[in-house]
Amino acid sequence: MAPTPRPRRSELATPASNEDMFAKAAASGADLVFLDLEDACAPAEREKARGKAARALRDLDWGRTARAIRMNGIDTHWAYGDVIEVVTIAREALDVIIVPKVRRARDVWWVDTLLTQLEETLGLRKRIALEVLIEETEGLQHVDEIAAASDRLEAIIFGAGDFSASQGARVDTNFDPLVEFPGDIWHYARARIVVAARTAGVDAIDAPFPNYKDPAAYRVACERAAAMGFLGKWAIHPSQVEIANTAFSPTPEEIAHAERLVATYRAAESAGKGASGLDGMLVDAAHLRHAATVANRAELLGL
Ligand code: GLV
Ligand code: MG
Numbered sequence: 001m002a003p004t005p006r007p008r009r010s011e012l013a014t015p016a017s018n019e020d021m022f023a024k025a026a027a028s029g030a031d032l033v034f035l036d037l038e039d040a041c042a043p044a045e046r047e048k049a050r051g052k053a054a055r056a057l058r059d060l061d062w063g064r065t066a067r068a069i070r071m072n073g074i075d076t077h078w079a080y081g082d083v084i085e086v087v088t089i090a091r092e093a094l095d096v097i098i099v100p101k102v103r104r105a106r107d108v109w110w111v112d113t114l115l116t117q118l119e120e121t122l123g124l125r126k127r128i129a130l131e132v133l134i135e136e137t138e139g140l141q142h143v144d145e146i147a148a149a150s151d152r153l154e155a156i157i158f159g160a161g162d163f164s165a166s167q168g169a170r171v172d173t174n175f176d177p178l179v180e181f182p183g184d185i186w187h188y189a190r191a192r193i194v195v196a197a198r199t200a201g202v203d204a205i206d207a208p209f210p211n212y213k214d215p216a217a218y219r220v221a222c223e224r225a226a227a228m229g230f231l232g233k234w235a236i237h238p239s240q241v242e243i244a245n246t247a248f249s250p251t252p253e254e255i256a257h258a259e260r261l262v263a264t265y266r267a268a269e270s271a272g273k274g275a276s277g278l279d280g281m282l283v284d285a286a287h288l289r290h291a292a293t294v295a296n297r298a299e300l301l302g303l
Contacts, residue, residue, distance in 0.1 A: 006066055006095075007031040007301055008155060008203055008232040009248035010241045015040035016053035016069065026060045028238040029245065034068035037082050038100050046078055054089035068096035068131070074107050080114065087118050087128065096154070098131045101162065103138040105149035112150040127152065131205070134193055135159025136166045143192060147200035156197045157234065160186055160207035184224075194229040206230040212237035222247035231297075249301055250294045258291035265291075 012030035014021050016037045025033045035053035037046055057067045069086050072078035087094060099111050108130065115128050130152040134140055140163070147156060164171045169185060184190070190206070197204035206225035209218045222233050222244050233244045250258075264283045268276035275284040297303075 005300055006154070008066070008205055009301075010235045010244035011068075011157070011205060011232060012235045012238065012241055013040060013070075013208065016049035017041045017045035019052050019056070022056045022060060024238055026056075026062050026065065028065070028241050030065055030235060030238075030241045031232065031245070032066040032068055032096065033062070034070050034096070034098050036070045037078070037086075038070045038072050046072065047081065050082060050085040051089060054086045054094070057086075057090040058093040066095045067093055068098055069094065070098040070100060070133075071111075073101040074099070074110050075101070079111075083111065083114050084118065087115070087124075088122065091122060091124060092126045094128055096129045096131055098133065098157070100133045100159065101136055101139070102132040102134065102146055103136050104142050105145040108132060108146060108149035108153060112152055115152070129154045131155040131157055133157045133159040133162075134189070135162035137163070138166075140189055140192055143196040144199070147196045147202060153200070153202055155203040155205050155231075156193055157205040158186070158190055158193050158207045158230075160189075161210070163189060163207075190225070190228060190230070198229065203231045204229060206233040208234040208236045209240070210236070212240060215239065215243055219243050219247060249303060250298050252303075254294055255298050255303065258294040261287050261291040262295075 008031045010030040011032045011034060012025055012028050013036050014025040014033060016035035022035070035056060037049055037053065041049050053069055057069070069082070071082040083097065097111065097115070099108065102108060111130060118124075119127065130150060131154055132146060134143055134146070134156055135158070139146065143156070147153070163186070186207070194204045206221070209221050211217060218240050225233055226248050232248050235241050235244055260278060261283055264276055264278045265285075265288050268274070268283070275282060277283060
């Protein structure tokens with residue numbers, strides 16, 4: 001079964017232990033919100049947070065926002081309990097589970113199999129989708145097999161924070177993630193993830209941006225990620241949501257340009273030509289593919 005395409009321009013992180021933040025997250029306008037049972041929750045809070053998260057997913061009005069949790073990694077003793085408790089309470093109100101620190105395809109298989117058993121036992125009328133975080137060097141080395149590991153998988157997310165630690169990169173609190181040194185230090189990981197995701201037919205989502213008080217830098221980071229083929233970015237504060245939603249949407253000018261490209265290509269085709277020009281730029285079959293991508297995105301986003 002092919003995954004259902006869904007917008008994920010912004011994926012807003014909210015600690016599952018902090019109920020005071022849930023209503024704001026539900027009203028944030030993010031394409032997806034995930035209540036985080038992993039690193040945003042203190043270890044002592046993680047088990048209690050499961051019920052809080054599941055009831056919030058079930059009881060609040062989330063509008064068109066997709067509802068997700070981030071579970072703990074499958075190498076922790078929390079993993080099975082996270083899935084069983086949240087799915088049992090939230091049932092169809094849970095759209096997506098984000099699996100962190102995935103290293104191999106078997107990690108995805110483990111969650112998929114547990115979900116299949118739960119869905120059958122509980123008689124759920126809907127399949128829960130998966131997203132995975134690539135944030136271990138081992139995960140990046142196996143990203144192709146991970147990307148194809150389950151037909152529940154809808155997106156691969158780059159987790160730059162843990163990935164830097166896993167790689168031994170010397171990022172400290174003074175590190176500017178936009179600094180070109182020498183070129184983006186994460187460029188290889190990002191490019192690798194986009195190519196694997198596109199090959200498997202799933203979305204690539206870019207990493208969190210730690211400095212939530214610098215909207216201008218966040219916008220640049222979104223635009224760079226969008227230019228590479230990422231379809232969205234994590235937001236760690238509601239104020240980042242609108243910036244991501246805008247940066248990952250085609251603009252009215254892009255949509256109009258795509259329509260002109262198609263018309264130009266079709267006119268050339270009727271005249272027996274494969275290539276022609278628009279505003280001094282070559283138009284050929286590759287441009288038709290770009291135009292189709294813009295049109296499909298616009299349709300998915302209702303633009
Ligand atoms: C996200 O989990 C990250 O580590 O960046
Ligand atoms: Mg992480």
